[in-house]
Amino acid sequence: xxxxxxxxxxxxxxxxxxxxxxxxxxxxxxxxxxxxxxxxxxxxxxxxxxxxxxxxxxxxxxxxxxxxxxxxxxxxxxxxxxxxxxxxxxxxxxxxxxxxxxxxxxxxxxxxxxxxxxxxxxxxxxxxxxxxxxxxxxxxxxxxxxxxxxxxxxxxxxxxxxxxxxxxxxxxxxxxxxxxxxxxxxxxxxxxxxxxxxxxxxxxxxxxxxxxxxxxxxxxxxxxxxxxxxxxxxxxxxxxxxxxxxxxxxxxxxxxxxxxxxxxxxxxxxxxxxxxxxxxxxxxxxxxxxxxxxxxxxxxxxxxxxxxxxxxxxxxxxxxxxxxxxxxxxxxxxxxxxxxxxxxxxxxxxxxxxxxxxxxxxxxxxxxxxxxxxxxxxxxxxxxxxxxxxxxxxxxxxxxxxxxxxxxxxxxxxxxxxxxxxxxxxxxxxxxxxxxxxxxxxxxxxxxxxxxxxxxxxxxxxxxxxxxxxx
Amino acid sequence: xxxxxxxxxxxxxxxxxxxxxxxxxxxxxxxxxxxxxxxxxxxxxxxxxxxxxxxxxxxxxxxxxxxxxxxxxxxxxxxxxxxxxxxxxxxxxxxxxxxxxxxxxxxxxxxxxxxxxxxxxxxxxxxxxxxxxxxxxxxxxxxxxxxxxxxxxxxxxxxxxxxxxxxxxxxxxxxxxxxxxxxxxxxxxxxxxxxxxxxxxxxxxxxxxxxxxxxxxxxxxxxxxxxxxxxxxxxxxxxxxxxxxxxxxxxxxxxxxxxxxxxxxxxxxxxxxxxxxxxxx
Numbered sequence: 005x006x007x008x009x010x011x012x013x014x015x016x017x018x019x020x021x022x023x024x025x026x027x028x029x030x031x032x033x034x035x036x037x038x039x040x041x042x043x044x045x046x047x048x049x050x051x052x053x054x055x056x057x058x059x060x061x062x063x064x065x066x067x068x069x070x071x072x073x074x075x076x077x078x079x080x081x082x083x084x085x086x087x088x089x090x091x092x093x094x095x096x097x098x099x100x101x102x103x104x105x106x107x108x109x110x111x112x113x114x115x116x117x118x119x120x121x122x123x124x125x126x127x128x129x130x131x132x133x134x135x136x137x138x139x140x141x142x143x144x145x146x147x148x149x150x151x152x153x154x155x156x157x158x159x160x161x162x163x164x165x166x167x168x169x170x171x172x173x174x175x176x177x178x179x180x181x182x183x184x185x186x187x188x189x190x191x192x193x194x195x196x197x198x199x200x201x202x203x204x205x206x207x208x209x210x211x212x213x214x215x216x217x218x219x220x221x222x223x224x225x226x227x228x229x230x231x232x233x234x235x236x237x238x239x240x241x242x243x244x245x246x247x248x249x250x251x252x253x254x255x256x257x258x259x260x261x262x263x264x265x266x267x268x269x270x271x272x273x274x275x276x277x278x279x280x281x282x283x284x285x286x287x288x289x290x291x292x293x294x295x296x297x298x299x300x301x302x303x304x305x306x307x308x309x310x311x312x313x314x315x316x317x318x319x320x321x322x323x324x325x326x327x328x329x330x331x332x333x334x335x336x337x338x339x340x341x342x343x344x345x346x347x348x349x350x351x352x353x354x355x356x357x358x359x360x361x362x363x364x365x366x367x368x369x370x371x372x373x374x375x376x377x378x379x380x381x382x383x384x385x386x387x388x389x390x391x392x393x394x395x396x397x398x399x400x401x402x403x404x405x406x407x408x409x410x411x412x413x414x415x416x417x418x419x420x421x422x423x424x425x426x427x428x429x430x431x432x433x434x435x436x437x438x439x440x441x442x443x444x445x446x447x448x449x450x451x452x453x454x455x456x457x458x459x460x461x462x463x464x465x466x467x468x469x470x471x472x473x474x475x
Numbered sequence: 476x477x478x479x480x481x482x483x484x485x486x487x488x489x490x491x492x493x494x495x496x497x498x499x500x501x502x503x504x505x506x507x508x509x510x511x512x513x514x515x516x517x518x519x520x521x522x523x524x525x526x527x528x529x530x531x532x533x534x535x536x537x538x539x540x541x542x543x544x545x546x547x548x549x550x551x552x553x554x555x556x557x558x559x560x561x562x563x564x565x566x567x568x569x570x571x572x573x574x575x576x577x578x579x580x581x582x583x584x585x586x587x588x589x590x591x592x593x594x595x596x597x598x599x600x601x602x603x604x605x606x607x608x609x610x611x612x613x614x615x616x617x618x619x620x621x622x623x624x625x626x627x628x629x630x631x632x633x634x635x636x637x638x639x640x641x642x643x644x645x646x647x648x649x650x651x652x653x654x655x656x657x658x659x660x661x662x663x664x665x666x667x668x669x670x671x672x673x674x675x676x677x678x679x680x681x682x683x684x685x686x687x688x689x690x691x692x693x694x695x696x697x698x699x700x701x702x703x704x705x706x707x708x709x710x711x712x713x714x715x716x717x718x719x720x721x722x723x724x725x726x727x728x729x730x731x732x733x734x735x736x737x738x739x740x741x742x743x744x745x746x747x748x749x750x751x752x753x754x755x756x
Binding site: 265272 | 499502516517518519543560561563564688689691692693694695696698699700705710724727728732734735736738
């Protein structure tokens with residue numbers, strides 16, 4: 005009599021397949037992408053770790069509700085084309101999201117595999133499929149019948165691009181206004197090449213433009229057309245996704261010395277204007293040998309890692325401790341591998357310059373942590389008599405951004421938060437004006453690419469409903 | 476794409492360009508500026524609007540051929556195209572009926588100044604204009620300004636034409652009562668004018684041209700100190716109260732990238748960019 009063997013339980017590897025990366029010593033000398041992407045074999049192996057849950061938890065953590073378990077199923081069956089189509093039903097920028105989303109705080113937090121080991125590397129798999137598509141040619145999705153409705157979208161960043169893609173697929177006529185000379189918003193001016201290659205941003209934008217979106221570059225809404233003028237000229241709805249572009253400064257003496265950059269100026273010069281290729285490219289950037297980056301978010305990490313690539317020794321100055329660093333853990337790790345030195349619990353008091361007006365040192369004060377403040381993080385408290393001086397020849401201030409006020413100033417009746425400058429919206433992105441919606445950093449203050457995309461998506465749905473119910 | 480409608484020389488190394496830009500022409504007002512980008516590797520360069528024709532759909536500006544981009548711009552011919560022209564940026568000038576206005580324009584900024592003079596006259600002001608340049612050969616728009624203004628004074632740094640230096644303004648200020656002064660030109664000139672009008676209590680508006688990268692408030696490189704507060708030249712300006720501006724800091728900040736700008740321009744010429752052939756080895 006044959007014995008009935010007990011069905012073997014599928015064994016799941018506790019460790020995720022590691023992402024191949026450029027070695028720290030090599031990558032710190034170039035601007036090429038650090039993470040190289042999975043091979044087919046690695047992608048299949050990682051995909052096999054997915055449990056294909058009946059009630060997947062991962063998707064609950066995704067701001068744009070990508071059908072994660074479904075796309076991983078396609079990948080496992082090597083149906084790559086089908087996999088990317090599945091992702092693109094919800095996410096028009098998968099090559100971007102696969103690279104810069106903080107998956108460890110979103111979909112991967114709720115992944116069931118995470119209870120027994122490392123969660124499935126959802127972002128890396130998403131990236132694999134997006135890159136596969138780029139190599140094998142894009143497919144055009146089906147579009148709904150034209151509705152005859154015209155919509156204006158302000159800002160070709162993550163929120164605006166997402167809203168544009170969703171609305172054009174629903175059959176609306178979409179015009180996308182972008183103030184800069186290149187589309188992509190923070191994806192093109194902010195996030196560095198080594199984290200998000202600009203060719204990939206261009207590809208993603210081209211995909212959206214090819215869906216039929218009319219992209220108008222160098223056209224700042226509020227200057228050429230105001231929102232009321234757009235509405236009068238035949239646009240039935242407007243989505244504002246103009247981002248948080250205004251840099252914040254410390255407000256300490258000496259901040260206008262030479263060699264002190266806002267993170268925005270530094271990143272715009274390096275990313276948008278390609279100053280690292282000066283003088284082949286026309287925009288210069290003068291960087292000294294000892295760069296101090298002030299701040300602790302992802303933007304600060306981007307500035308620090310870019311500076312190291314430009315040959316500087318970099319020190320990060322953060323007023324709280326390592327635990328409170330708002331940057332992604334992965335970014336901090338990458339930066340430290342590349343040689344970043346962190347100085348915690350200190351803040352600048354003033355900058356001193358040389359006879360030519362260039363920064364030469366900064367006076368700082370040590371901090372200790374008190375009870376948590378409104379942000380939930382422990383508040384830094386200055387320690388009396390702890391002043392010290394640091395030598396530096398370049399300072400990058402990466403302490404946050406606020407929205408550009410031009411639209412709020414030129415749109416009567418549009419309610420904004422008087423203190424933060426953000427446009428006030430309800431949960432669907434609707435503003436105080438009929439037919440006008442907003443989302444992304446202009447509504448939330450500086451946040452992440454994916455949260456902006458999530459709001460672009462929600463607002464697109466609300467705009468569609470608004471237009472289709474409008475008599 | 477923006478077509479060059481006309482390009483002409485105003486003075487040695489100072490050119491005037493008229494560009495097809497109907498959307499900007501429809502909206503721009505005196506005091507505003509545009510940002511130009513020449514090609515995929517180009518920098519973003521701010522230029523003050525010096526004229527516009529809403530019917531033709533054109534804007535005009537003047538520029539000094541000092542850096543790589545402005546030299547490249549100067550080589551363009553009628554019918555050539557410029558890829559990106561963004562604007563109108565900055566706040567328009569406050570044009571009201573002030574009464575008796577003194578306008579002081581220097582160097583390349585005489586060009587946008589003529590637009591101010593015109594607008595101020597149209598608003599019913601009496602306008603006395605003073606224009607100046609380093610030397611006689613660099614002066615332009617004398618006839619145009621004479622026509623537009625109620626009175627015109629001319630000065631040069633070396634005295635080769637008209638008054639020598641700005642000293643004569645003091646006499647004018649002592650003999651005539653002005654309600655407002657508008658100064659556009661090199662920082663040192665605007666500083667001097669502001670210092671001269673201050674004892675007379677004449678509100679003095681200066682147009683600042685700090686370094687800019689995006690021109691829309693994003694980078695903050697154009698930050699200046701006005702009345703002890705940080706302001707951005709692009710979105711808070713470009714016009715400010717001349718009695719409150721920290722001009723010395725502005726001069727310093729304008730020179731931040733000078734070595735790089737020179738290098739860029741030199742390399743371009745060495746590689747035959749200017750097409751004069753002089754430096755071609």
